[in-house]
Amino acid sequence: MSIIITDSGFFSNYQDAKVSPNHPGPSVDLKSDFDPKDITQELLQARCIRIELPSFADGRAFTLAILLRSHGYTGHLRAVGYILADQYTMVRRSGFDDVEISEELAIRQPKKQWQDRADWRRHDYQGRLREQTL
Amino acid sequence: MTTLGGAAGFEVIVGGGLGRTPMIGKTLREFLPAADLLPYVEAIVSVYNLLGRRDNKYKARIKITVHENGIEEIRARVEARYARLKTLFKGADQQLLQQIEAHFKAPEFICEKAPEFDAFKEESPGFCSWVDTNITAHKAEGYAIVSISLKKHGDTPGDATAAQMRVMSELAKKFSHDELRISHEQNVILPHVHRSDLPTVYRALRTANLATANIGLISDIIACPGMDYCALATARSIPIAQQIATRFAKLELEHDVGLLKLKISGCINACGHHHVGHIGILGLERAGVESYQITLGGDAGAEAQLGTRAGPGFGAKDIVPAIERLVLGYIELRADADETFLQSYQRLGAAPFKALLYPKEK
Structure with a gap:
C-alpha cells in the first residue's frame, strides 16, 4: 500500500489525507516523459493528475507541475514514486499538492523527515521573486 | 552584456x-x-x-x-x-x-593627477615593465586596474603563501577601495588603484615576491593541479608549466613574443581550458607514461574558437623543447612584432606551425 504525505503528515488513504478536489473530471496518471505539447483542455479538467517520478534524480515532474499550473490547471496534483523527504519543499513549490510514496520508502524516511520540510513557503526565494511587490 | x-x-x-x-x-x-x-x-x-x-x-x-x-x-x-x-x-x-x-555601488573616485607615477616610471625600469604588462586601463580617470601575477617563473602557477595573501589583503584595503578579485587566469586583481599609489603598491608587491611582470605572456600559464594533486589527472601539469616559464625566462624572449595564452590540462576534463589556449597542452597517459598533446589556435576572447590538435603527443621530456621550437619559429614567421601568435596562426594556417613541432616529417 502506498503512503500519502501532506503538510500535516502521513496518510494511508485518500480520504484521510483531506484532499477533496472539486473537479468532477477523471483522475489521470502521467509518466515523467510526458510531452507538454500534449497538454489538452481535457487534461486540464481532470480531478486529479498524478505524475510519476521514477527516481529522485529525475526532475522532469517539477517542470511538468509548473507547466500544468501555468496552463491554469486547478485540480489536484500529486507526485508519485521515488521522492526523498529533502525534495518535499521543492515538490510543493512547483505546484504539487501532495506526495505518494511506497510503504517501504516511508519506513526509510519517517514522518519527522517530511514534517521538517512541511513549512515549504519559508525561504521560498523563487516565490518571493514572483510576488507583486516585496 | x-x-x-x-x-x-x-x-x-x-x-x-x-x-x-x-x-x-x-x-x-x-x-x-x-x-x-x-x-x-x-x-x-x-x-x-x-x-x-x-x-x-x-x-x-x-x-x-x-x-x-x-x-x-x-x-x-x-x-x-x-x-x-x-x-x-x-x-x-x-x-x-x-x-x-x-x-x-562603484567607489567614489578621486580624479587628481599622479606626478609620483610619472616620476617613478622614469626612475625604475622594473616598475616601467610591470606597468606595461600588469596594468589595465580603468574607466575612471587617474585610476588603474592592477593584476598581481601569481606566476613567478619556476613557482607553482596560482599559488600564494599565507604571508603573500596578507600583503595582498592589506594592499586591497589601503589602495583598492577594499576590493580584491581572483581571476580565472589564476591571478589576483586589485580593481581600483589610483595611479599615484602605483609606485607604493609595486614596491610592496616586489618585497613580497609578487611583482612578476608577465601578465598575458607565455609564462602566465593556466595550469590545472594535475597529477601532483588531482585524483582524476592522467599527467602532471604544474612541472610542465614551471619548466616552460623557467625556459622562456632564461631565453629572455617572453616580452618579445608578446601576448600568448598557454593553457595546460592534466586530463580530458579540461580544467586548464587547453581547448581555448592559443597553445593548449593536454596531458594524457599512454601505455603508462605521460604524453602531452598540443592544440593550436584556440581563443577564449570575444571570437571564441576551439584549438585543433596539432598531431601526436610528446613525452614529458620532449614537450618543453617542442613548445620552444614552436614559439621561436613563430617569431620567424610573424609579419611584424605586433602580430600575435594567434594572429600569425590565423593568417598562415596550421601547416607551418605543425612543421615546427614535427621537423622530422619535413
Whole structure:
C-alpha cells in the first residue's frame, strides 16, 4: 500500500489525507516523459493528475507541475514514486499538492523527515521573486 | 552584456563547454532586455530539464542537448516557455535587484593627477615593465586596474603563501577601495588603484615576491593541479608549466613574443581550458607514461574558437623543447612584432606551425 504525505503528515488513504478536489473530471496518471505539447483542455479538467517520478534524480515532474499550473490547471496534483523527504519543499513549490510514496520508502524516511520540510513557503526565494511587490 | 537602442540587455549564448566534448556556445537570442534575464534563464533550464538526455550521465549536458536537437528547436521551445514564465514575474524581482545593486555601488573616485607615477616610471625600469604588462586601463580617470601575477617563473602557477595573501589583503584595503578579485587566469586583481599609489603598491608587491611582470605572456600559464594533486589527472601539469616559464625566462624572449595564452590540462576534463589556449597542452597517459598533446589556435576572447590538435603527443621530456621550437619559429614567421601568435596562426594556417613541432616529417 502506498503512503500519502501532506503538510500535516502521513496518510494511508485518500480520504484521510483531506484532499477533496472539486473537479468532477477523471483522475489521470502521467509518466515523467510526458510531452507538454500534449497538454489538452481535457487534461486540464481532470480531478486529479498524478505524475510519476521514477527516481529522485529525475526532475522532469517539477517542470511538468509548473507547466500544468501555468496552463491554469486547478485540480489536484500529486507526485508519485521515488521522492526523498529533502525534495518535499521543492515538490510543493512547483505546484504539487501532495506526495505518494511506497510503504517501504516511508519506513526509510519517517514522518519527522517530511514534517521538517512541511513549512515549504519559508525561504521560498523563487516565490518571493514572483510576488507583486516585496 | 550588450545594448539595443540605448537599452541594456544580454546576448544569450547556450550549449558551450569544454571537457571531453568541447563546443562553442550558440547564440540563442541576440538581445534580451536585462529585466527579463530570470524568466529567460529559467525557460532554458526548464526546456533542458524535459529535453536533456537521461540515459547517459556523460551526455546529460546542455551542450549535448543543443547539439542533438539543433539551436532552432531549442530556440522555439525556450521562447514558448519564456512567454509563459515571463508573466509570473510582476516586479518584486526588479525591486530586489535594485536593493542588491545598492550594495555594489562603484567607489567614489578621486580624479587628481599622479606626478609620483610619472616620476617613478622614469626612475625604475622594473616598475616601467610591470606597468606595461600588469596594468589595465580603468574607466575612471587617474585610476588603474592592477593584476598581481601569481606566476613567478619556476613557482607553482596560482599559488600564494599565507604571508603573500596578507600583503595582498592589506594592499586591497589601503589602495583598492577594499576590493580584491581572483581571476580565472589564476591571478589576483586589485580593481581600483589610483595611479599615484602605483609606485607604493609595486614596491610592496616586489618585497613580497609578487611583482612578476608577465601578465598575458607565455609564462602566465593556466595550469590545472594535475597529477601532483588531482585524483582524476592522467599527467602532471604544474612541472610542465614551471619548466616552460623557467625556459622562456632564461631565453629572455617572453616580452618579445608578446601576448600568448598557454593553457595546460592534466586530463580530458579540461580544467586548464587547453581547448581555448592559443597553445593548449593536454596531458594524457599512454601505455603508462605521460604524453602531452598540443592544440593550436584556440581563443577564449570575444571570437571564441576551439584549438585543433596539432598531431601526436610528446613525452614529458620532449614537450618543453617542442613548445620552444614552436614559439621561436613563430617569431620567424610573424609579419611584424605586433602580430600575435594567434594572429600569425590565423593568417598562415596550421601547416607551418605543425612543421615546427614535427621537423622530422619535413
